[in-house]
Amino acid sequence: MSKKLSRQFYNRATIDVAREILDKQIVYNSPNGKLSARIVEVEAYIGEGDPACHASRGKTKRNEVMFGKAGFAYLYLIYGMYNCLNFVTEKDGFPSAILLRAAEPEEGIDIMLQNNFKKESSKLLAGPGLFCKAFGLTREQNGLDLTNEELYLESRNNNKVEIVETTRIGISDGKELLGRFYDKNSKAVSKR
DNA sequence: TGAATGATGCGCT
DNA sequence: GCGCATCATTCAT
Numbered sequence: 064m065s066k067k068l069s070r071q072f073y074n075r076a077t078i079d080v081a082r083e084i085l086d087k088q089i090v091y092n093s094p095n096g097k098l099s100a101r102i103v104e105v106e107a108y109i110g111e112g113d114p115a116c117h118a119s120r121g122k123t124k125r126n127e128v129m130f131g132k133a134g135f136a137y138l139y140l141i142y143g144m145y146n147c148l149n150f151v152t153e154k155d156g157f158p159s160a161i162l163l164r165a166a167e168p169e170e171g172i173d174i175m176l177q178n179n180f181k182k183e184s185s186k187l188l189a190g191p192g193l194f195c196k197a198f199g200l201t202r203e204q205n206g207l208d209l210t211n212e213e214l215y216l217e218s219r220n221n222n223k224v225e226i227v228e229t230t231r232i233g234i235s236d237g238k239e240l241l242g243r244f245y246d247k248n249s250k251a252v253s254k255r
Numbered sequence: 256t257g258a259a260t261g262a263t264g265c266g267c268t
Numbered sequence: 269g270c271g272c273a274t275c276a277t278t279c280a281t
Contacts, residue, residue, distance in 0.1 A: 106273070115273070125266060143263030145274050162273055192274045233273055 065217035073133035077152045077159045081107040086224045088217040104165035104245035104252050106231045115237035118158030129158040136207040145192030167251045189251045
């Protein structure tokens with residue numbers, strides 16, 4: 064049986080949450096039906112001292128969700144065409160979040176294929192932009208409470224996951240800081 | 256098969 | 269106006 068994660072899960076050190084969030088199940092009750100996937104790749108963005116974190120330049124309208132309480136969804140548009148989904152972590156007033164980079168489809172694959180057609184299912188969620196496209200998430204979902212029924216995470220019966228920790232991807236500052244975690248054995252991890 | 260580049264919208268400087 | 273936590277396509281080797 065799986066179980067919805069409470070706000071307490073998110074309200075901890077971002078690195079710990081990032082490590083444990085792997086192999087969790089993300090569930091989204093979309094207008095078209097229920098979608099779910101197994102998380103296999105994330106990145107941590109921690110605080111105003113992290114040059115790669117959006118919050119490093121202070122609080123703005125765009126990133127204000129990160130400054131709020133843990134357990135909310137932070138969604139934003141990147142490069143004019145792709146959305147990225149983050150999970151806000153740590154206490155109120157401390158800006159930090161975990162970027163969801165890749166997952167493996169479980170329920171609702173047919174719906175994901177409608178959202179992002181001409182894709183094979185194993186690569187359907189292999190990247191942050193692709194994930195949001197297949198799930199139908201946009202910045203209209205920014206600020207959703209992950210303890211509600213619409214969008215949330217579930218724990219599952221722990222497979223043993225081989226976690227690899229490396230540097231983050233696609234950023235210009237703060238490259239040397241570790242913060243990317245992924246399941247070594249998953250085929251859905253974004254690599255070229 | 257790897258590297259370069261265009262697409263494209265929005266918020267910040 | 270510029271640059272961005274990306275992706276798919278093209279071009280070069």
